[in-house]
Amino acid sequence: MTAPSARPQPESLKDLFFSFTLLAIQGFGGVLAYMERELVERKKWLTRAEFVEEWAVARTMPGPPALNLSIMVGSRYFGLRGAIVSVAGMFFLPSFTIALMALAYARFGADPHVIDALRGMGAVAAGLFIATGLKLLTALKTNPLGVPVCLVLACLSFVGVALLHWRLVYVMLGLGGLGYVLTFIKLRGKS
Amino acid sequence: MNAPLSFVMQWTDWFDLLTHFFLFSVSSIGGPLVLLPEIHHYLVTQQHWLTSSQFSASVVIAQAAPGPNVLFVALLGWNIGFNAGGLFVGFFAAVLCMVGMLLPSCALIFVTAKWVYKNRELIAVRAFKLGMGPIVIALLIASGWMLATGNTEAARDWPLWALTAATTVIVARTKINMFWLLLTGATLGATGLLTIG
Numbered sequence: 586m587t588a589p590s591a592r593p594q595p596e597s598l599k600d601l602f603f604s605f606t607l608l609a610i611q612g613f614g615g616v617l618a619y620m621e622r623e624l625v626e627r628k629k630w631l632t633r634a635e636f637v638e639e640w641a642v643a644r645t646m647p648g649p650p651a652l653n654l655s656i657m658v659g660s661r662y663f664g665l666r667g668a669i670v671s672v673a674g675m676f677f678l679p680s681f682t683i684a685l686m687a688l689a690y691a692r693f694g695a696d697p698h699v700i701d702a703l704r705g706m707g708a709v710a711a712g713l714f715i716a717t718g719l720k721l722l723t724a725l726k727t728n729p730l731g732v733p734v735c736l737v738l739a740c741l742s743f744v745g746v747a748l749l750h751w752r753l754v755y756v757m758l759g760l761g762g763l764g765y766v767l768t769f770i771k772l773r774g775k776s
Numbered sequence: 777m778n779a780p781l782s783f784v785m786q787w788t789d790w791f792d793l794l795t796h797f798f799l800f801s802v803s804s805i806g807g808p809l810v811l812l813p814e815i816h817h818y819l820v821t822q823q824h825w826l827t828s829s830q831f832s833a834s835v836v837i838a839q840a841a842p843g844p845n846v847l848f849v850a851l852l853g854w855n856i857g858f859n860a861g862g863l864f865v866g867f868f869a870a871v872l873c874m875v876g877m878l879l880p881s882c883a884l885i886f887v888t889a890k891w892v893y894k895n896r897e898l899i900a901v902r903a904f905k906l907g908m909g910p911i912v913i914a915l916l917i918a919s920g921w922m923l924a925t926g927n928t929e930a931a932r933d934w935p936l937w938a939l940t941a942a943t944t945v946i947v948a949r950t951k952i953n954m955f956w957l958l959l960t961g962a963t964l965g966a967t968g969l970l971t972i973g
Binding site: 611613614615616619622626637638641642643644645646648649651652653656657660668672675678679680683686687690694698699701702703704705707708710712713715717718719720721724725728729730735736738739740742743746747757760761764767768769772773776 | 805838845847878884911921937945958
C-alpha cells in the first residue's frame with residue numbers, strides 16, 4: 586500500500602493478463618523488445634531506469650529473462666496470483682501459434698523460400714535486440730557509477746561475449762562483480 | 777541418418793526426462809537457449825529420443841514464432857512423445873518438459889523478486905541492480921549481434937547485415953510497429969533479395 590498511486594500500474598489481474606498476452610503474441614523472435622515498448626513506453630508501469638534495474642535481476646537469475654521479468658512485474662502488484670497470471674498471459678496465445686507453426690513447418694519447412702524468409706526475420710529480430718539494448722543504454726545516465734564507467738563496463742562485456750566469445754558466467758561474475766563493488770562503494774560513500 | 781525414431785518410454789524414462797529438465801532449469805542463467813548444447817547432448821546423443829533435425833527444427837520454429845523462445849522446449853517434448861507413441865503422448869510430453877524447464881526457475885525468481893522488493897532500500901540490493909545494469913544491457917546487444925552474425929559471412933550475407941542495421945536504426949529512432957519490420961524481413965527473404973549469388 587506504500588506504492589505511490591499517482592503512477593500508472595496494472596488495474597487488475599485481467600489487465601495484467603491481457604497486457605502480457607498482447608506483447609507475447611507480437612513477440613516474434615523474442616519478447617523483450619516488445620516488453621520494453623509495452624511496459625515502459627506505452628503503459629508506463631516502469632520507467633526505463635526501473636526497467637533496467639529489474640532486467641538486471643531477471644537476466645542474472647536462471648530461467649528465460651523475459652519470463653522472469655514478467656513474474657517480477659506481476660508479483661509486485663498481485664503477489665503469487667499476479668505471477669501466475671503473467672506467466673499464463675505470456676504462454677496462452679503463443680502455445681497455439683507455435684503448434685500451428687510446427688504443423689506449417691512440417692509441410693513447408695524444406696521450401697527454400699521459407700528458409701530465406703526465416704533468415705530475413707532473424708536479421709530483423711537481431712536488429713530489435715540491438716535497438717532495445719541501445720535504448721536501454723540511455724537509462725544509464727542516472728546510474729551512480731556515471732556514464733563513462735558504465736560505458737566502459739558495457740563495452741568490455743560486449744567485446745568479451747560477442748567478439749571474444751568469453752563464457753557468460755565469467756563476464757557476469759568478473760565484470761558484473763566489478764560493477765557491483767564499484768556501485769556499492771559509491772552508494773555507501775553517499776549515505 | 778535421420779530415420780524416424782520409434783521407442784517406448786517407461787515411467788522411469790519420463791521421470792528421468794523431468795528431472796533433467798529441472799536441472800536444466802536451475803542452470804539456465806541467461807535463458808534456456810544458452811543450454812542448447814547440453815540439451816541436445818542429453819536428448820539426441822545420449823537417449824536417442826529425438827533426431828538431430830527434429831531438434832534444430834524445434835529451435836528454428838520457436839525463434840520464428842511469437843512468444844517466449846523457451847517454447848522450443850514444448851516442441852522438443854512434443855517430438856519425443858510423438859516418436860514414442862503419437863498425439864496424446866506428444867501432448868503429455870510437451871507439458872512435462874515445459875513444467876520441468878519452467879517450474880524451478882519461476883519459483884526461484886518469484887521468491888527472489890519478493891525478497892529484492894522487500895529489501896530494495898538496502899545498499900547491497902541497490903548496488904546489484906544498478907551495478908549489473910551496464911553488463912546486462914551489453915549482453916542484450918551482444919545476443920542481437922550474435923543472432924545477426926552467427927551462420928553468416930560478411931562478404932556473402934551483407935544484405936542480411938544491412939537489414940539488421942536498418943532495423944536497429946528504425947526501432948531506436950521511431951515508434952513503428954515492429955510487426956511490419958518482421959513482415960518486411962520475411963518478404964525480402966522470401967523473394968530472394970537477401971541472397972547473393
